[in-house]
Amino acid sequence: MTTLDERLSAARAGGRRALVPYLMAGARPDWTRLLEAAVAGGADALEVGLPFSDPMMDGPVIQEAGLAALAAGTTLDSVCAELGALDLGVPLVAMTYCNVVYHYGLERAAGRLREAGVLGTILPDLALEEIDSWAAVCDAGDLATVLMVAPSTPPERVARVAARSRGFVYAAARMAVTGAADGLGDGVAVVERIRAVSPVPAYLGIGIASPEQARAAATAADGAIVGSALVRRVLDGASPEQVETFVRGLREAIDAP
Amino acid sequence: MSVMGAPDGRGRFGEFGGRFVPEALVPACLELESAFTEAWADPAFVAEFHQTLRLFGGRPTPVTPLARLSERLGLRVYAKREDLAHTGSHKINNVVGQALLTRRMGKGRVIAETGAGQHGVATATAAARLGLDCTVFMGEVDTRRQELNVFRMELLGAKVVPVTTGSRTLKDAVNEALREWVTCVADTHYCLGSVMGPHPFPWMVREFQRVIGDEARAQLEDLGVGVPDVVVACVGGGSNAAGVFAGFADTRARLVGVEAAGGSAIGHGAPGILHGMRSMLLQDEFGQIEEAQSISAGLDYPGIGPEHAHLAASGRAQYVEISDDEVLDGLTLLSETEGIIPALETAHAVAWVAGAAGNELAPGATVLLNLSGRGDKDVAQVRALMRGGG
Structure with a gap:
């Protein structure tokens, strides 16, 4: 199995702008079909949310999806069991909060996720200063630790965050929690700050909702992350075909000459 | 440290x-x-x-000897009167x-x-x-x-x-x-x-609150009490307790934090990460945070300040819990014996002192009770609970 770094670097070397949709595991019984639909629509990687009761970095849409997933009994084990049975053909990155993996046990959680085919993790409440123990476990297990750079991150700190990030750097386009918004916010400046200090791919997310925004984000950065706009459709009952169509719309916008 | x-x-x-x-x-x-x-x-x-705090906040707040409560309980109880601070609490x-x-x-x-x-x-x-x-x-x-x-x-x-x-x-x-x-x-x-x-x-808020403990320590000296045997305070997140404990951490005083039974992070929690801190938290087997349940909104919190988790782990402070039923008894006891209606949060500490008198607290023991807030805000709720037979 290759690492997230290898997979994403290979894509970038090929000149491809990455599209990374986010879906909440367990938000609907057919959630794995939605992952497949997103891949069919042109996703280069998938961000898979593992629900947490108190998601401080998430806005109302992903909160709602998380609560639905928890109400359905979704756990790290149940997600890994279902993911392990899939062959999606794109890298998976799990996004959750510290307590989910700390409570499970760091080594055990890293092992379980890797075994299920997950290549990276995003723990938005795990800042650089606190990452050492989780990073050591992930490094040893070929699990990428994706870190976030925010508009508020000072340049000196951008360098340290980027150096510790694996796979890609999550560039936050604005000072906000997840949720649809207009434009790219501070995204271009954030990506420039990352580019100035690091060769690691930067994917722009937070408030990227439309095909136009996805194109702009994937042009400014190496890729675009689209979460709440997709999850909103899932919560509103979009079929797998409709999810595929939405993702394809993003893909085509990004790839348009 | x-x-x-x-x-x-x-x-x-x-x-x-x-x-x-x-x-x-x-x-x-x-x-x-x-x-x-x-x-x-x-x-x-x-x-x-x-x-x-002096010109606007009503400080220093007094330490009041609670004579009738002391007689009732066979203790020497002193209250640090944060209920008299501006806005009615610490x-x-x-x-x-x-x-x-x-x-x-x-x-x-x-x-x-x-x-x-x-x-x-x-x-x-x-x-x-x-x-x-x-x-x-x-x-x-x-x-x-x-x-x-x-x-x-x-x-x-x-x-x-x-x-x-x-x-x-x-x-x-x-x-x-x-x-x-x-x-x-x-x-x-x-x-x-x-x-x-x-x-x-956690550190900054405790430092701003340590005025409670620093004042109380000097006031008890002035009253001729010296260092009390026990310092007791209710604990939700734990700021009034941290403030009063800070004044006595370097003494032989026993430090007791009283949690609501339905929000007892030390008593029923496990280590975890929430709201920016690693501390003791009420959570399920998957690390999902559980909802606290308490009669008092101020103690309705599934966690506790990290320094309290550390004081508990190191044994320097002890954390106990009081059920909703005992709280109303504590509230009426202090109201009737001392003419002070405490906040429901504070009533947890009163209830613990009342229950511990004669067993955990030896007769004649000196107790500093941090009277963290006044009960005005709770009067309507208390009336409803009492009329409802609660």
């Missing part, structure tokens, strides 16, 4: 504390840490803090400190979370005093339980935002305040109400 000294460089008290926040908030936490460290070492700031100490710090950092707005409404009212009060804009996040359930406090905050010029996510109580108000802070951190300070959250909040 000395007992109740400064945390280590990463904001740890033993294995608890730290700074588990989104990257967007890290620079603000670092800025706050350095601003507080500088301010707290600046005699002019410290003088302004104490002067504001909360004013912390908000005055943070509001002054907000101004010193050049920010013009504060946001806060509140449970019972005490911290929200206190924040709105300090914001009005210093001319800061103020928005308070309050669980929707709590806005109904404490609707007069909502009106108080509005009278004070604050905006109150009902929080409709999750359990709609204090835990969710903190989540929403943190989410809001991400969007406005450049010009807004998050005036956190207890010794919790990411570093430096």
